[in-house]
Amino acid sequence: MGRSCVTFAPGHISGYFKRIDGDSVQTTGSLGAGIVIDKGVTVRMQEADKINIKIGDGTADDWLIREVLTSLGVKADVRVTVGMPMGAGFGMSAAGLLAAYHAANCVFSLGLSAEEISKKAHAVEVAFGTGLGDAAAASGGGLVVRTRPGIAGVKLRLYPKDELWAVTFGSISTHDVITSEEKMHQVAAAFPGKEPATLAEFMENSASFTEKSGLLPPNLLPVLAACKEAGVPASMTMLGNGVFAVGSAAEKILQKFGEPVRLHVSSSGPVILEENHV
Ligand SMILES: Nc1ncnc2c1ncn2[C@@H]1O[C@H](COP(=O)(O)OP(=O)(O)OP(=O)(O)O)[C@@H](O)[C@H]1O
């Protein structure tokens, strides 16, 4: 029935951030910097008589993707494949939103621009407290520096080729952290004063922010200490109970604590992988 489309959107690891509350959802979000990663979310969508959503093995709550379809007034069969753990600081909610909105735009020929889709994804993130800057960052690729809140806030995208390694020990509720005035006050005080011009400077900013933010779970202290002792740049995945680190040497260090995943900086934002008439 109708068309089917397959889309991919990349995840995003925030290194540091500061919440900004503007006078609208599009001027509310965060300043900060992070890395758009080459693992993310794939959405397969086909027009249907009723909404049917399956995420991974089918056990995950489908509310976020359902929000996309209901906000557009469409019905579809949706299959979502999530490439990194949800809720663990890899930007899977923004990736899921971007991939789903691009898929619906493709299936139903809605005529939405990439910017309009990014704004829709950002609005859902802010409204439901699942993120502040991930949708803006993951609308393109690279190491992303954001100096204003919202989709237009990206100032710089760099494309380092270094390999990255990440290990996660569990999730942190993004909603609970970013809706806490007390936590956001300490986060703002920890925000670095210098904009990074390189991956090394980004990692220095991220490590400094992690130490001062009040967000660091104690179990990450030995992981970060081992990376520091080995001269491996590393920091906390914001907002998740995990660590990301730069360079091939990071793998062996992180293997002492868990099962690290190799990542690279994504060269692009969301893409349409397939368009089919069925
Ligand atoms: N790709 C996805 N597809 C469907 N639902 C998702 C997806 N990612 C997240 N969710 C839902 O959104 C909720 C909030 O996700 P959350 O923002 O904490 O994840 P995240 O984006 O991976 O983490 P972070 O924002 O810290 O990077 C999750 O509990 C889950 O219900």
Ligand SMILES: CC(C)(CO)[C@@H](O)C(=O)[O-]
């Ligand atoms: C708040 C946040 C760290 C959650 O991933 C991210 O959305 C950001 O950098 O604004």
